[in-house]
Amino acid sequence: MPAPPCTSCHAARAALRRPRSGQALCGACFCTAFEAEVLHTVLTGRLLPPGAVVAVGASGGKDSTVLAHVLRELVPRLGISLQLVAVDEGIGGYRDAALAAVRRQAARWELPLTVVAYEDLFGGWTMDAVARSTAGSGRSRSCCTFCGVLRRRALEEGARRVGATHIVTGHNADDMAETVLMNFLRGDAGRLARGGGLGSPGEGGALPRCRPLQFASQKEVVLYAHFRRLDYFSEECVYAPEAFRGHARDLLKRLEAARPSAVLDLVHSAERLALAASARPPRPGACSRCGALASRALCQACALLDGLNRGRPRLAIGKGRRGLDEEATPGTPRDPAQTPTPKAVPTF
Amino acid sequence: MPSAVSGQSLDSKTLLLKTAVGEGGGQLQWLRMLPTVWGPGGSVISGLCCRDCFKAFYIHKFRAMLGKNRLIFPGEKVLLAWSGGPSSSSMVRQVLEGLSQDSAKRLRFVPGVIFIDEGAACGRSPEERAKTLAEVKPILQAIGFPWHVVALEEVFSLPPSVLRCSSQEPAAPDGAYKAAVDNFLQQQHVLGAGGGPGLAHGEEPLPQPRAQSAWDLQSLVRPPAAAQTEALSHLFCSVRTLTAKEELLQTLRVHLILHVARAHGYSKVMTGDSCTRLAIKLMTNLALGRGAFLAWDTGFSDERHGDVVVVRPMREHTLKEVAFYNRLFSVPSVFTPAVDTKAPEKASIHRLMEAFILRLQIQFPSTVSTVYRTSEKLAKAPRDGPAAGTCGPRCLLCMCTLDVDTADSATAFGVQTASHLSQIQSPTPLTETGTPQGLCCSPGGASRREDPQACIAEQLCYGCRVNMKDLPSLEPLPPYILAEAQLRTQRAWVLAELRDCLIEDSEDEVGQS
Numbered sequence: 001m002p003a004p005p006c007t008s009c010h011a012a013r014a015a016l017r018r019p020r021s022g023q024a025l026c027g028a029c030f031c032t033a034f035e036a037e038v039l040h041t042v043l044t045g046r047l048l049p050p051g052a053v054v055a056v057g058a059s060g061g062k063d064s065t066v067l068a069h070v071l072r073e074l075v076p077r078l079g080i081s082l083q084l085v086a087v088d089e090g091i092g093g094y095r096d097a098a099l100a101a102v103r104r105q106a107a108r109w110e111l112p113l114t115v116v117a118y119e120d121l122f123g124g125w126t127m128d129a130v131a132r133s134t135a136g137s138g139r140s141r142s143c144c145t146f147c148g149v150l151r152r153r154a155l156e157e158g159a160r161r162v163g164a165t166h167i168v169t170g171h172n173a174d175d176m177a178e179t180v181l182m183n184f185l186r187g188d189a190g191r192l193a194r195g196g197g198l199g200s201p202g203e204g205g206a207l208p209r210c211r212p213l214q215f216a217s218q219k220e221v222v223l224y225a226h227f228r229r230l231d232y233f234s235e236e237c238v239y240a241p242e243a244f245r246g247h248a249r250d251l252l253k254r255l256e257a258a259r260p261s262a263v264l265d266l267v268h269s270a271e272r273l274a275l276a277a278s279a280r281p282p283r284p285g286a287c288s289r290c291g292a293l294a295s296r297a298l299c300q301a302c303a304l305l306d307g308l309n310r311g312r313p314r315l316a317i318g319k320g321r322r323g324l325d326e327e328a329t330p331g332t333p334r335d336p337a338q339t340p341t342p343k344a345v346p347t348f
Numbered sequence: 349m350p351s352a353v354s355g356q357s358l359d360s361k362t363l364l365l366k367t368a369v370g371e372g373g374g375q376l377q378w379l380r381m382l383p384t385v386w387g388p389g390g391s392v393i394s395g396l397c398c399r400d401c402f403k404a405f406y407i408h409k410f411r412a413m414l415g416k417n418r419l420i421f422p423g424e425k426v427l428l429a430w431s432g433g434p435s436s437s438s439m440v441r442q443v444l445e446g447l448s449q450d451s452a453k454r455l456r457f458v459p460g461v462i463f464i465d466e467g468a469a470c471g472r473s474p475e476e477r478a479k480t481l482a483e484v485k486p487i488l489q490a491i492g493f494p495w496h497v498v499a500l501e502e503v504f505s506l507p508p509s510v511l512r513c514s515s516q517e518p519a520a521p522d523g524a525y526k527a528a529v530d531n532f533l534q535q536q537h538v539l540g541a542g543g544g545p546g547l548a549h550g551e552e553p554l555p556q557p558r559a560q561s562a563w564d565l566q567s568l569v570r571p572p573a574a575a576q577t578e579a580l581s582h583l584f585c586s587v588r589t590l591t592a593k594e595e596l597l598q599t600l601r602v603h604l605i606l607h608v609a610r611a612h613g614y615s616k617v618m619t620g621d622s623c624t625r626l627a628i629k630l631m632t633n634l635a636l637g638r639g640a641f642l643a644w645d646t647g648f649s650d651e652r653h654g655d656v657v658v659v660r661p662m663r664e665h666t667l668k669e670v671a672f673y674n675r676l677f678s679v680p681s682v683f684t685p686a687v688d689t690k691a692p693e694k695a696s697i698h699r700l701m702e703a704f705i706l707r708l709q710i711q712f713p714s715t716v717s718t719v720y721r722t723s724e725k726l727a728k729a730p731r732d733g734p735a736a737g738t739c740g741p742r743c744l745l746c747m748c749t750l751d752v753d754t755a756d757s758a759t760a761f762g763v764q765t766a767s768h769l770s771q772i773q774s775p776t777p778l779t780e781t782g783t784p785q786g787l788c789c790s791p792g793g794a795s796r797r798e799d800p801q802a803c804i805a806e807q808l809c810y811g812c813r814v815n816m817k818d819l820p821s822l823e824p825l826p827p828y829i830l831a832e833a834q835l836r837t838q839r840a841w842v843l844a845e846l847r848d849c850l851i852e853d854s855e856d857e858v859g860q861s
Contacts, residue, residue, distance in 0.1 A: 180639075184631060185708065187718035189725045251704050255635050258697050259591055261814060262635055268810055269639025272751055279725035 008033070015227075019219040019260060027227040034224050038070050038212050039077060045198045047210040048166055050079035055164035055207075057155050058084045058105070058113075060098035063170030065105060065232040066221050067213055071168070072109055085158035085167075087151050088117040090126025094238050101233040108231075116158040118150060122305055125150075131239060134313040142317055143239040146304055153292070153301040159207055171211040174218040177266035178248040180273075185248070189279035195270060203284065206293045217263050399676060406665065406673050410442045413661045414455070417648055418525040420616055420659070422456035422532035427614040428493070429605055430461050432484060432682035436620030438670050439662050440491060441679045443618075456532060457616075460494040462608055468580040469500055469597055470687050474571070483682045490680075496608055501576035503600045508832040510603050510610075513747055514654035583824035584687070590696035592818035593687050595636070595811075599745050600826070602658075609656045617658045621646075624667040624705075626660070627719040632701045638811040640751035643726040652747050666716060743809035744833055752810050804833045 006014045006026035014024035018033075025033065042048050056071065058064045071082055086102045089095055099115065106113035119126050130146045159167050176195075183192045194200075199210030213221065225232060240246065255262040286292070287299035298306070300316065307315030397405070414420060428443060430436045446455035463484055467477035481497065488495040587593045609617055621629070630646045633639070644650045650658040662670070674681065688696060693703045709715045740749045800822060805813050822830065843850075 180634065181631070184634065184719055184722055185715060187722045189722055192722070247704075247708060251700070254694065254700050254704075255697060258694060258700055259589070259635075259814075262697070265637035265811070265814060266635055266639075268637045269634045269642075272640035274640070274643065274727045274729050276725050276727040 055159035057169045060101035060233040067170040084113040098233040144243040180270035181248040190281040193275040193280040426616040435622040437681040439620040499572040501572035506828045588818040643728040744807040
């Protein structure tokens, strides 16, 4: 049976069905539609004003590759300039291969690339070293907690180095859906109150961040990369199986099978969550050590690094986490048998 | 109706971990409790506790939940929604015991019980339904409260007024509850002092639970008309997915209970949702797109209907505790198959979420309580916007304020382009999409009739819209829904026509399309 014609241009043969609507489109029309939707997201949210220097967090994976490609196509429409910033977390066997992909992309697209490494920024701590330090007690290692916090710090640092005014990351709709599920499962009311919007406007000196791919589902991102024949790195991080997010991801896959619009429904729900005033996080101040945005005396990155440097990596993780200044009160029950609930990977 | 809760078997080994001869020569029975049990005074009990203490904690939780919320005033009529399942049976038992205690701690409201026979929706034969009813009736009679057994088919005779939210009563000031209680106690005291054998039956402020001959007559179970049964099963068969079926069933059930409550003067309805069920419900509603209404769907009180408030007193009891209590104290319950009984795990969002949460609970035992605690932090107001209570348009089916705005919202674009394009197959150039056009039906009669589905969809909230997509045709819906939808469409059209002439209040109208 011959394939139906594309419903948009009616000329070419349809090559795919859009996952969300089941509409049959040819490759070119789909890519055009995808780019139009990203443009619409950016314009209606007023995310990237003309003249912005935009630092794209490039990991070599499909999301950031697609993001960089689409933004590059839209540069004339938006009037922005792009910089690629890649973060080297020091995960052997994984990050080096991904960085190679980023370098190839930067060469092909002729975009300036800056690589920032944890090793340089954070006093010699690579993710492998962190993993070794937190291992051994039989509990989960919370590698992703460290990696997430430090990566955002590194991205901010890299963006500043190139003089960027905005940071964009390639989070897609599936990521947002997983995040809201995770935050509920772990009771993170603060993040629930903050999240669901269009990124952060950049309070307290931090650069504004946004996610132009926020409403594109993962399948569509993969389809786009396929039709534009983009070269990206597609393996999973070696520490990923330990993450709590895996549960949420698994759930999301099943929900999507039961109801295809589940991802969009979750994003809709996340946008409209209303939390009581008492649950919202306090207005953030500045970290006493590095001056970055922080809601306590120390920002999370400094607190985590502190814990690592003092040989107590779990110091800043979990309930009742403390920074350098706050000592544990004597008699506080520290139950070693308690199942730890690793904090959600901090977002936005 | 819940299916068997996995991983929580009630074999005798679990119940009787250790039998020891205590100091007084008596035997001790030990029970395993979850880490998240609260004792009197809010202290956390983790570990083991004996049967009597367990009963005390259980009852205390129920009373504390009612007491601290202070919503149920003395002498108020409360309808207990009993499904036959363990949680609602336990709730009914708590109410029964609570009403019969000594006067100081006695519960002070006037209860009635309602049981809804949903057999037609689940495809059960009349014989099976009769058998269930035969099991249900003795339990209802033993309870002693006025009871109502209603078949779901009665939705076909509901009036459209069910879907209209009655004016909300202003929240009573803080002192009102205490004043009402004091007043009531005084009344009781006076009556008790002057009373005696001379008190006539009808003069007692609280009718004795046994006196309900009038109610009995009213609730005599007539088998529903075959035409209605046929219509109901046709409706449910036409729904494409199990998820939409479950949601539709819940909606119809709520409307029916609401109608019965209003007809008999009940101002509160108590449902037996347990902590576990509510945690699952919260996550399910999140996945269904009802994030804006979580506080109403899973909070203690749900006052979206205005005059009748739905209350959930069992929300701090986990299913495990309920199961233990029912087993230890022989609370009768009736198993009725539901639409999703024996359905595979992947069949619906509800099943998926239930399986997921229960599995996660095994690995992280605090999952259910964490989700519950988070649900307590939800506020009953739109996220950024006018405070709750301002009258925006309400959803036709679930009666929550509509949460779909036109262009600015993030997901509006994604949804609108998808449905817009699938409905209109013309070569719309996608690159030119600016602000998406709403699927509004123009006031012209012709286009309105052509697209009734779109007209109804306009009046629904996001979650209900997504459910409606699984309903290929609107005709099998009960007439009250269609009538009300028609009325609202006409009203909107009239308003649109008169917009130029009407002097409106100010520019802060929300959600007018």
